[in-house]
Amino acid sequence: METPIKSKVFEQFNEATRTLLNPVLKDWKKQGGKILGYFCSTVPEELITAAGLTPFRMRATGSTSTEMSDAFFSSINCSFPRHCFNLALTGEFKFLDGVICINSCDHVRRIYDNWIRFVPDTQFVEVMSLPRKTDAAQVAWYREEISLLRGKLEKHFGVKISDKTLWKAIRLHNETRRLQKQLYELRKKEKPPITGSEMLAVMVAGTAMPKAQYNNMLRELLNELSGVEGTGDHRARLMIVGGILDDPAYVKVIEDQGGLVVTDSLCFGTRIMWVEVDESLSDPLEALARYYVADRPSCPRFYGEHDNRTKYIIDMCREFKCDGVIGERLMFCDSWLVEHYMLGQDLKAAGIPMLKLDREYITGGVGQLRTRVQAFLETIGR
Amino acid sequence: MALIDKHPEMARYISELEWFKFLREQTMALIEIPEMQLQVKTLDSLLSMYSRIIDAVENKKPFLASYYCLAPELYTAMNLPYYMVMQTPFLASSVPYLLQDIDAAEEMGLGNDLCTAIRLSIYYVEANLSPLPTCALNLLYPCDGAPLLHEVIKRNKRWRNIPMFAPDPPYYADERSLHYFASELRKMVKFIEKHTGRKLDLDELKKALDNSNQMFRLWDEYNQLRRNVPSPHGWGIGGPQCFSQAWVYQAGTPEGVDWFKKLVEIAELNVKAGVGPVPEEKIRLFWFDLLPFGWVFEFLPWLESEWGAVMVMDMFANYPYTMIDTSSEEQMWLGLAKRNLFDSPMVRQARGVADNFATDIKRIVKDYKIDVVIWPGHMGHKDGSATVGIMRETCRDLNVPFIHLGLDLFDKRYSTPDQIKDKISQFFRAMGLG
Numbered sequence: 001m002e003t004p005i006k007s008k009v010f011e012q013f014n015e016a017t018r019t020l021l022n023p024v025l026k027d028w029k030k031q032g033g034k035i036l037g038y039f040c041s042t043v044p045e046e047l048i049t050a051a052g053l054t055p056f057r058m059r060a061t062g063s064t065s066t067e068m069s070d071a072f073f074s075s076i077n078c079s080f081p082r083h084c085f086n087l088a089l090t091g092e093f094k095f096l097d098g099v100i101c102i103n104s105c106d107h108v109r110r111i112y113d114n115w116i117r118f119v120p121d122t123q124f125v126e127v128m129s130l131p132r133k134t135d136a137a138q139v140a141w142y143r144e145e146i147s148l149l150r151g152k153l154e155k156h157f158g159v160k161i162s163d164k165t166l167w168k169a170i171r172l173h174n175e176t177r178r179l180q181k182q183l184y185e186l187r188k189k190e191k192p193p194i195t196g197s198e199m200l201a202v203m204v205a206g207t208a209m210p211k212a213q214y215n216n217m218l219r220e221l222l223n224e225l226s227g228v229e230g231t232g233d234h235r236a237r238l239m240i241v242g243g244i245l246d247d248p249a250y251v252k253v254i255e256d257q258g259g260l261v262v263t264d265s266l267c268f269g270t271r272i273m274w275v276e277v278d279e280s281l282s283d284p285l286e287a288l289a290r291y292y293v294a295d296r297p298s299c300p301r302f303y304g305e306h307d308n309r310t311k312y313i314i315d316m317c318r319e320f321k322c323d324g325v326i327g328e329r330l331m332f333c334d335s336w337l338v339e340h341y342m343l344g345q346d347l348k349a350a351g352i353p354m355l356k357l358d359r360e361y362i363t364g365g366v367g368q369l370r371t372r373v374q375a376f377l378e379t380i381g382r
Numbered sequence: 383m384a385l386i387d388k389h390p391e392m393a394r395y396i397s398e399l400e401w402f403k404f405l406r407e408q409t410m411a412l413i414e415i416p417e418m419q420l421q422v423k424t425l426d427s428l429l430s431m432y433s434r435i436i437d438a439v440e441n442k443k444p445f446l447a448s449y450y451c452l453a454p455e456l457y458t459a460m461n462l463p464y465y466m467v468m469q470t471p472f473l474a475s476s477v478p479y480l481l482q483d484i485d486a487a488e489e490m491g492l493g494n495d496l497c498t499a500i501r502l503s504i505y506y507v508e509a510n511l512s513p514l515p516t517c518a519l520n521l522l523y524p525c526d527g528a529p530l531l532h533e534v535i536k537r538n539k540r541w542r543n544i545p546m547f548a549p550d551p552p553y554y555a556d557e558r559s560l561h562y563f564a565s566e567l568r569k570m571v572k573f574i575e576k577h578t579g580r581k582l583d584l585d586e587l588k589k590a591l592d593n594s595n596q597m598f599r600l601w602d603e604y605n606q607l608r609r610n611v612p613s614p615h616g617w618g619i620g621g622p623q624c625f626s627q628a629w630v631y632q633a634g635t636p637e638g639v640d641w642f643k644k645l646v647e648i649a650e651l652n653v654k655a656g657v658g659p660v661p662e663e664k665i666r667l668f669w670f671d672l673l674p675f676g677w678v679f680e681f682l683p684w685l686e687s688e689w690g691a692v693m694v695m696d697m698f699a700n701y702p703y704t705m706i707d708t709s710s711e712e713q714m715w716l717g718l719a720k721r722n723l724f725d726s727p728m729v730r731q732a733r734g735v736a737d738n739f740a741t742d743i744k745r746i747v748k749d750y751k752i753d754v755v756i757w758p759g760h761m762g763h764k765d766g767s768a769t770v771g772i773m774r775e776t777c778r779d780l781n782v783p784f785i786h787l788g789l790d791l792f793d794k795r796y797s798t799p800d801q802i803k804d805k806i807s808q809f810f811r812a813m814g815l816g
């Protein structure tokens with residue numbers, strides 16, 4: 001599918017997605033700015049911004065091998081942490097001033113254990129304990145986690161994170177969410193001015209640059225796109241659902257077959273912005289804990305929320321007039337395997353076709369992907 | 383009317399019961415051997431557990447679905463039988479229909495890279511082959527598979543209306559986590575009381591904990607005996623049986639204490655006589671996982687006969703055996719939290735940060751004079767497989783050989799017993815072992 005976007009700002013987003021240390025981050029570093037990496041979108045980015053650092057969501061863009069990390073991970077591990085840890089070992093993450101890990105899944109949580117032992121020159125490496133449930137006791141636990149992390153950041157980076165700066169950061173990040181949502185709104189059109197792969201690039205870029213600057217760029221893009229007529233030569237409108245997907249090229253393969261991705265439930269997608277942090281509370285830590293544990297659209301990492309997740313997906317499908325759902329999953333990921341197993345049944349009952357795709361983190365041979373998407377589009381009569 | 387006609391969900395459970403009765407008969411043929419007498423006792427306690435669940439279903443008495451690492455002494459104190467939804471893979475994977483059920487799970491759309499124990503359990507729930515309890519205590523650790531299995535259970539149409547509670551596991555091993563988890567356990571008991579009508583009597587809990595403390599003390603004593611060269615026992619009796627008694631069939635009962643006393647007695651006799659499971663013990667190995675229950679008889683006897691390799695220690699046999707202080711209610715809760723979250727086998731290694739993978743290897747290699755550490759690399763243990771570098775480094779520091787196999791503990795088609803034997807033989811030869 002031809003991309004209609006030919007703008008400078010979009011090219012900057014694209015560039016940020018194709019690289020790790022993008023030009024905006026390089027400038028930030030040049031000015032003495034610090035960058036903190038974090039795994040999984042349940043780490044509260046707002047806290048990092050409030051500490052005066054730039055949050056950077058960990059990914060392994062550009063990785064071509066797992067040769068070095070294979071001594072620490074095994075062939076039954078997800079390729080995302082394997083590629084990431086390989087880059088850590090080869091020094092590609094040296095631009096980071098620290099890393100925050102989390103027990104998001106069995107594979108990714110072990111990055112922490114390996115990092116503290118085998119990547120000795122990173123000064124700040126922490127791990128957070130994310131609850132499995134979403135009740136009040138778990139929100140309270142995560143509030144304490146955020147509070148403890150705040151203390152560690154203050155101590156290590158010699159900064160003060162007051163409630164006031166934290167609220168400022170929350171407002172800034174909520175603004176990002178609102179702007180991103182406006183872009184998604186454009187995708188409800190019959191001829192959206194932005195494709196799914198382009199939108200993914202915009203989203204990924206947002207996790208790799210200071211938010212204030214990103215928001216300005218988003219505004220510019222919104223200006224450029226409003227009123228623009230997109231392509232209408234797609235065969236079907238699709239929603240994509242899954243875990244870590246940071247490669248627009250993967251979505252492009254789907255779209256090149258005629259399946260325009262108009263919305264998603266991804267953690268580089270709507271799950272990180274569809275809902276905002278509640279600014280009406282008095283305690284910013286409580287607001288963040290509630291948001292990350294209970295309020296935002298959840299992923300299968302959280303127990304007891306499957307029905308809500310399905311409802312979210314079905315509502316999204318209706319809102320964006322989707323003809324089908326693509327469930328993508330990295331091989332060896334237990335969470336998304338079982339989630340897609342259940343979701344497939346739920347969607348069938350709701351009359352929404354679903355295609356389940358297993359993939360490797362680094363998009364490789366796309367022949368099979370093409371064939372499966374084509375067959376799917378045919379079965380749904382498009 | 384036969385129970386199965388009225389309760390089709392009991393079909394597999396009853397087949398398992400029949401299977402264990404058959405195994406008991408086989409074992410009776412060898413009753414002269416003291417170890418076999420103990421095996422019969424083990425099977426008897428297992429059969430009685432099965433019978434209690436069947437009785438509860440038949441007579442509409444309350445019973446639970448729960449797990450060994452969710453404080454089973456509580457259920458003993460409340461006189462509530464429990465069974466594990468993951469029971470078949472954990473305790474009964476020698477049943478003849480196992481492979482057929484694994485295939486059925488795959489056909490249901492569960493693929494082949496999710497832990498086979500989880501796949502099988504999902505299959506049993508979805509195919510209505512798991513007993514429907516009065517209420518269920520769902521497990522959210524030690525791996526990603528456990529909460530997902532219970533998400534399926536929660537959503538299943540036959541289970542949907544069964545009350546459920548799942549204690550939330552913190553990731554660390556500190557005081558704050560201990561208090562948090564103890565409070566989750568307290569909530570769990572309130573929940574059980576509400577849905578079963580049974581009250582927890584603290585005196586009964588103290589009794590159960592005193593019994594389990596005694597079992598753990600005897601278990602420790604038994605393991606001290608396994609430090610001898612030759613070890614009095616190999617894979618045939620030890621970790622799995624001790625585990626099944628202390629954590630599952632006899633958690634907190636006086637019968638369990640008697641069982642452990644008998645075990646220590648038998649092991650002492652072997653130590654005194656200087657005998658072990660093989661005529662000549664050549665290799666002392668640490669098997670750092672569950673035993674390959676789905677194909678145990680095709681593999682472990684070979685290790686002993688071919689290589690004189692004795693499994694002196696395994697993952698389920700060794701942990702700190704922390705005693706629970708029963709002097710106050712607060713201490714009992716904290717003790718239960720600690721034992722179940724920080725100490726219980728597999729949870730101890732896999733739930734939190736990877737430190738225990740290294741510390742367990744260090745302690746066991748030294749205490750048990752281990753010649754080789756085997757990480758079986760079960761296809762479901764994703765966190766452990768992301769810890770192989772740490773384990774390898776630890777063994778390098780200790781100067782003890784380490785091998786990572788790559789297998790499925792339940793499905794022998796993943797890596798066949800012959801392939802595993804070849805791999806092990808090559809490694810032993812290369813290391814000059816045996």
Ligand code: SF4
Nearest residue numbers: 040104243267299301
């Ligand atoms: S899918 Fe969930 S757990 Fe996995 S990276 Fe995304 S937010 Fe984190």
Ligand code: SF4
Nearest residue numbers: 078080105243330333
């Ligand atoms: S895809 Fe699944 S297994 Fe892989 S990193 Fe994400 S949550 Fe973990």
